[in-house]
Amino acid sequence: MHDIVDLRSDTLTQPTPAMREAMARAQVGDDVWEEDPTVQRLEAEAARRTGKEAALFVTSGTQGNLVSVLAQTRHGQEILLDRDSHILNYEGGGAALFGGLQTMPVATERGFLTARQVREQIRPSNIHIPVTGLVCLENTHNRHGGSCCAPEEIEEVAAAAHAQGVPVHLDGARLFNAAVALGRPLADFTRPVDSVTFCLSKGLAAPVGSLVCGSGEFIARARRVRKMLGGGMRQVGILAAAGLVALDTMVDRLAEDHDHARRLARGLAGLPGLQLDPGKVQTNIVIFHVDREGGAQELSDGCLARKVKIHQFGPGAIRCVTHKDVDREDIDRALDAFREITKPW
Numbered sequence: 001m002h003d004i005v006d007l008r009s010d011t012l013t014q015p016t017p018a019m020r021e022a023m024a025r026a027q028v029g030d031d032v033w034e035e036d037p038t039v040q041r042l043e044a045e046a047a048r049r050t051g052k053e054a055a056l057f058v059t060s061g062t063q064g065n066l067v068s069v070l071a072q073t074r075h076g077q078e079i080l081l082d083r084d085s086h087i088l089n090y091e092g093g094g095a096a097l098f099g100g101l102q103t104m105p106v107a108t109e110r111g112f113l114t115a116r117q118v119r120e121q122i123r124p125s126n127i128h129i130p131v132t133g134l135v136c137l138e139n140t141h142n143r144h145g146g147s148c149c150a151p152e153e154i155e156e157v158a159a160a161a162h163a164q165g166v167p168v169h170l171d172g173a174r175l176f177n178a179a180v181a182l183g184r185p186l187a188d189f190t191r192p193v194d195s196v197t198f199c200l201s202k203g204l205a206a207p208v209g210s211l212v213c214g215s216g217e218f219i220a221r222a223r224r225v226r227k228m229l230g231g232g233m234r235q236v237g238i239l240a241a242a243g244l245v246a247l248d249t250m251v252d253r254l255a256e257d258h259d260h261a262r263r264l265a266r267g268l269a270g271l272p273g274l275q276l277d278p279g280k281v282q283t284n285i286v287i288f289h290v291d292r293e294g295g296a297q298e299l300s301d302g303c304l305a306r307k308v309k310i311h312q313f314g315p316g317a318i319r320c321v322t323h324k325d326v327d328r329e330d331i332d333r334a335l336d337a338f339r340e341i342t343k344p345w
């Protein structure tokens with residue numbers, strides 16, 4: 001039980017004592033010179049887990065996606081992505097600003113482009129028409145409530161893109177959640193794609209950092225882009241050390257976060273004025289809608305007064321994210337707060 005139940009995001013997780021210890025002891029060197037042994041260990045481990053030739057440690061998921069997108073495309077091309085994707089909605093328009101890229105947002109049911117949509121949306125060769133340079137996927141999908149895309153679906157989508165010579169990037173900020181939820185090895189999800197970003201500082205609880213993984217040739221380009229964006233860090237093994245502990249100790253326990261999210265969703269489903277389908281909760285994100293004027297604000301104010309923090313996520317929508325600093329008692333406390341607030345509704 002914690003004093004404050006913070007369900008705003010899994011990015012709020014505190015590093016574990018083992019992470020802090022590993023950080024204090026980390027062997028380091030200048031990573032721009034590629035001389036940091038701890039970063040090299042982390043990158044090798046990331047490449048191994050994703051089944052890719054190489055990996056690159058970057059500052060954040062946003063930087064990982066931007067580096068990947070820039071390293072895969074040419075200025076003025078078009079990128080194809082889901083309308084609710086993080087790259088389109090929450091990365092400050094970086095792909096347009098830095099890459100001169102036009103986006104083609106596609107509406108999807110669960111956050112995942114289908115092979116058919118990819119076939120239909122990839123542009124034909126014609127001097128009037130922009131060139132599709134990249135297809136982007138997101139797994140798990142944040143705005144679709146942590147939904148998971150199975151490896152077979154990714155294979156189909158990637159095959160459709162590759163058939164037309166278009167590479168595929170996977171924003172796998174929470175890819176370990178998908179792997180744990182579906183009980184499949186991480187590499188099954190990453191094998192079909194050309195590049196993947198995953199985050200250490202969400203459910204895995206490391207303080208900082210993400211990994212970009214792909215072919216050796218792609219990572220060499222990505223390393224150049226990272227430097228250009230100011231992401232070349234020096235004795236950054238201090239951070240990589242925490243990342244190695246995260247990969248070692250924090251993956252399997254994600255199942256507990258998924259249980260907590262389901263418990264939360266089941267409790268919320270019966271409450272007046274709230275709309276959600278608990279059957280759709282697959283991982284650690286619960287998004288629900290409040291069908292009452294001003295209700296989402298009322299709910300978040302009421303929760304805050306009861307030391308429960310939740311996140312308003314678009315008009316009338318609330319997002320709750322479970323993570324290692326939220327235990328079962330905390331979930332029950334949050335449910336008590338929701339019950340009290342919605343009782344008169």
Ligand code: TLP
Binds near residue numbers: 008061086173199
């Ligand atoms: N998402 C954050 C916010 O930006 C919304 C959160 O609290 O969920 N891809 C996906 C799917 C993400 O959810 C996020 C972070 C990122 C990329 C970016 O990662 P960071 O925050 O490390 O830049």
